[in-house]
Amino acid sequence: MPTRHDFTTPPSLDDLEAMGHDALKAIPNELRRHVRGVVIRVEEFPDEETERAMGLESPFDLLGLYRGVSLNRKSVFDPSQGIDMIFLYRRPLLDYWCETGEALSDIVRHVLIHEIGHHFGFSDEDMERIESSIR
Numbered sequence: 070m071p072t073r074h075d076f077t078t079p080p081s082l083d084d085l086e087a088m089g090h091d092a093l094k095a096i097p098n099e100l101r102r103h104v105r106g107v108v109i110r111v112e113e114f115p116d117e118e119t120e121r122a123m124g125l126e127s128p129f130d131l132l133g134l135y136r137g138v139s140l141n142r143k144s145v146f147d148p149s150q151g152i153d154m155i156f157l158y159r160r161p162l163l164d165y166w167c168e169t170g171e172a173l174s175d176i177v178r179h180v181l182i183h184e185i186g187h188h189f190g191f192s193d194e195d196m197e198r199i200e201s202s203i204r
Contacts, residue, residue: 076173085111085159085177092178096185100199104185107137107153113160129161133180135187155184 076084089109093101114128125131137153157180166173186196 079163082111082159085157088174088177089157089181092181107155107188109155111157111159114158129164131158132161133157133184135184
């Protein structure tokens with residue numbers, strides 16, 4: 070029986086957003102409770118400003134992005150920096166999915182955990198440990 074994440078056509082922006090929210094639910098509560106205000110947003114590609122700022126050779130080079138102030142750098146004395154957001158980029162994710170053959174839900178979960186790690190100010194090693202603990 071097909072699951073909610075079995076696709077016969079390329080997943081839409083809404084499909085990927087649902088996958089992102091499902092992946093977020095799988096994150097341990099001690100971390101998830103700190104990302105309740107973080108917005109997950111899915112776009113086709115990173116915008117041109119992001120491409121330039123990150124020095125991307127191609128818009129397909131970026132699967133996701135955390136935009137905000139990491140928790141380890143926030144202060145109650147700082148003026149509000151706006152809403153913390155995690156961007157998932159649909160076309161690069163789908164391209165990566167086709168190239169690797171990995172389950173799309175696993176790719177979305179990996180990218181989401183990586184970007185949440187940036188929200189916490191975690192190292193890549195910290196993020197790998199967290200991801201392996203929820204597999």
